[in-house]
Amino acid sequence: MKKLVIGNLKMNILSPDERDRYLAWLKKELAGKKNNDSEIILCPPFVHMEAFKKWNNKKIHLGAQNMFSETKGSYTGEISPVMLKNLGCEYVILGHSERRRYFGESNGSINLKIASALKNGLKPILCVGETREEKENERTLGVITNQVKEALLGVKRAKAEQIILAYEPVWAIGGEKVPTANEIMEAKLLIRKILVDLFGKKYADLVPIIYGGNVNIKTVAGVCVDSGMDGVLIGRESLQPHEFVKIADIINNSCKF
């Protein structure tokens, strides 16, 4: 299994000029790099998806930051999985804590999106994780259990290998702290156990479990390498191509299977 380095550009890069500067900078940083043991996935805002695709850098795969569960019709402002697929997008982040918090997404609505993504040939990157309050109340494991079970309800085991699970403690996202390697390993073990219950061991083992939340060049060894994760989901640092590519390099060079 290749390690995954996923960049979530969120609602940034505000103009075509800024996008072109970003892509030119990224191209410079990627020049001459080998990432044989990892896969880099970038999730730009929808409006830049086509330009990222036309940029056509073979080292980069494309993901979306969200989608709707329906494929077509009167759903003003929504984006269809088929639209994404037709633009060359392969992945879609679903259940990000910012979607849950600001847009009221529930495990139920995320479940519909997961089913639709899989049906329409997109690989869902399902985000789960506890808030600070839930952590303080020792509810971390219960919260993760519900999020994974409810979001994956009804998914067939044959589809398991299309799914990526991202453990993203909400309190670490955009913050200064990260969990200890032990805390991350505990979350990973729990997620793996739930996946085994849902799909059986053979299929559960095909699901990469990655970490997200304040990943940078200083934290990446602890949150990915030491804790045996299958990759990272990166917010802020993906906006800085030199930092993003350095993180990808660290993961590519040090994560051995």
Ligand code: PEP
């Ligand atoms: C995120 O929002 O998914 C994320 C990981 O953000 P950051 O890297 O900025 O903490």
